[in-house]
Amino acid sequence: MGNIGSCCGTSEGTENRKMVPADLHSSGAQQNKKAAVQQKGNRRPDTLQCAENAASTTANPVGASSKYSGFSLHGVQKTSPVGYSNESLSTQDKAVRGKFLAKNVVTFFGRYKEKHCDEILEEGVARFCSDLNVDPAEFVVLALAWKFKAATMCKFTREEFTQGCISLQVDSIESLLDALPSLENEALTNFRDVYKFAFQFGLDTDQGQRTLPCEVAIGMWQVVFSKQTPALLSEWITFLNVSKVRGISRDTWNMFLHFTDNIATDLSNYDDSEAWPSLFDDFVEYYRTLTDKQEKSGESSQQDSDSASDLKVNEESGEKEENVALESPHSDSSSDIVEVAMAPTQNEDEMECVQSEPVTSDNLHS
Known part of the structure; x- marks a missing residue:
C-alpha cells in the first residue's frame, strides 16, 4: 500500500516530489525568466514608437510628462533615460545636426559659387552681400570673413564657407540674417583679433x-x-x-x-x-x-575779426554823427543856403551892368 500511495501522489509523496532535482531546476528557470523580463524592461527603446509605448505603461500620474518626451523629430533622444549620460547624447545630437547642416550648406554654397571653379569669387560675393542687404565695405562683412577664416578678400573656398556656416549654425540667407547681430557683437568683443585678421585678409597672397x-x-x-x-x-x-x-x-x-x-x-x-x-x-x-x-591762423583770423569789428564800430559812429548834424537846427547848412541865395543876386547885378552899356560897332566887333 505504501508503494501504491506514493505512486498515486499521496501527501507524503507530494512533499517528496517538491525536493527532486528536476523541480529545483524548474524553480531556477522561473527566477531567471523573471530576471530577464526585468532586464528587458530596463532596455533603451530602439525607436520613437517603442519609447511612447514604454512611457504609456509607466505608473506616472495623469498629466505627468514621460521620461522619453525629449525625443527630436530625427529620433535623437535629448533627455537620456537612466543608464545613459547626457553628455554622450549631446555629442550625438550635435553630430546629427552638423550632418544635417552640412547637407544644406552644400546647396547654400552652390547658389554663389563659380561655374568654372569650386569657389565663391568677386561676383558671387557681391550677390551674397546683396542677398544679405549689406554693403561689402561694412564691418559686419569683415566679421563674417573673420568667422569664416577667409584667406583672401572677395573669395570663399568651399571649406571656408561650409565650416563658417556650421560654426554659426546657419544654412540659408534667412538664418544667416538672424545670426548677423550676434556675430557683430562677437567681433567687437574680440576686436583685437579681428583687427589683426584684417591685415592678412587684405593681402594678395597669390601675388606674394x-x-x-x-x-x-x-x-x-x-x-x-x-x-x-x-x-x-x-x-x-x-x-x-x-x-x-x-x-x-x-x-x-x-x-x-x-x-x-x-x-x-x-x-x-x-x-x-x-x-x-x-x-x-x-x-x-x-x-x-x-x-x-592752425593755431597761428586762428590768432590771425581773430585779429582780423577784431579789426573789422573796430572798423564797423567807427563807421557806425560816423554815420550817427552825420545824422545828428543833418537833424540839428544850428548846423552850418543855413549859412550855405544864404550864400546860395545870394549868388543869383550878384549875377543879376552883373547882367544889368552889361546891359546898361550902349551897343556900338566896337562892342559888336569885340
Missing part, C-alpha cells in the same frame, strides 16, 4: 604680397574702425596721402592700434625715443606742425 598697398590699408582701416573710430584716424589718413606712402607693413599696422589705444589726442605723451616705427615719428611731426599753423 607681404605689405598692404597704402590705398588698400586705408580702406581696411576705414572698415575696421567704422564702429569705433579713433580721434586721429582722419589726420593719419591725410598724412599717408600727403606723404605718398606706398605700403603698410604688418608691424606698422599692429602698432597703429597700440598708438590709438595709448597716445593722447594731442600727442602730448608721445615719446619718440621709444621703439616706434619711423612713420609714426614723421606723423607726429606733421601733426604738430599742422596744429601750430
Whole structure:
C-alpha cells in the first residue's frame, strides 16, 4: 500500500516530489525568466514608437510628462533615460545636426559659387552681400570673413564657407540674417583679433604680397574702425596721402592700434625715443606742425575779426554823427543856403551892368 500511495501522489509523496532535482531546476528557470523580463524592461527603446509605448505603461500620474518626451523629430533622444549620460547624447545630437547642416550648406554654397571653379569669387560675393542687404565695405562683412577664416578678400573656398556656416549654425540667407547681430557683437568683443585678421585678409597672397598697398590699408582701416573710430584716424589718413606712402607693413599696422589705444589726442605723451616705427615719428611731426599753423591762423583770423569789428564800430559812429548834424537846427547848412541865395543876386547885378552899356560897332566887333 505504501508503494501504491506514493505512486498515486499521496501527501507524503507530494512533499517528496517538491525536493527532486528536476523541480529545483524548474524553480531556477522561473527566477531567471523573471530576471530577464526585468532586464528587458530596463532596455533603451530602439525607436520613437517603442519609447511612447514604454512611457504609456509607466505608473506616472495623469498629466505627468514621460521620461522619453525629449525625443527630436530625427529620433535623437535629448533627455537620456537612466543608464545613459547626457553628455554622450549631446555629442550625438550635435553630430546629427552638423550632418544635417552640412547637407544644406552644400546647396547654400552652390547658389554663389563659380561655374568654372569650386569657389565663391568677386561676383558671387557681391550677390551674397546683396542677398544679405549689406554693403561689402561694412564691418559686419569683415566679421563674417573673420568667422569664416577667409584667406583672401572677395573669395570663399568651399571649406571656408561650409565650416563658417556650421560654426554659426546657419544654412540659408534667412538664418544667416538672424545670426548677423550676434556675430557683430562677437567681433567687437574680440576686436583685437579681428583687427589683426584684417591685415592678412587684405593681402594678395597669390601675388606674394607681404605689405598692404597704402590705398588698400586705408580702406581696411576705414572698415575696421567704422564702429569705433579713433580721434586721429582722419589726420593719419591725410598724412599717408600727403606723404605718398606706398605700403603698410604688418608691424606698422599692429602698432597703429597700440598708438590709438595709448597716445593722447594731442600727442602730448608721445615719446619718440621709444621703439616706434619711423612713420609714426614723421606723423607726429606733421601733426604738430599742422596744429601750430592752425593755431597761428586762428590768432590771425581773430585779429582780423577784431579789426573789422573796430572798423564797423567807427563807421557806425560816423554815420550817427552825420545824422545828428543833418537833424540839428544850428548846423552850418543855413549859412550855405544864404550864400546860395545870394549868388543869383550878384549875377543879376552883373547882367544889368552889361546891359546898361550902349551897343556900338566896337562892342559888336569885340
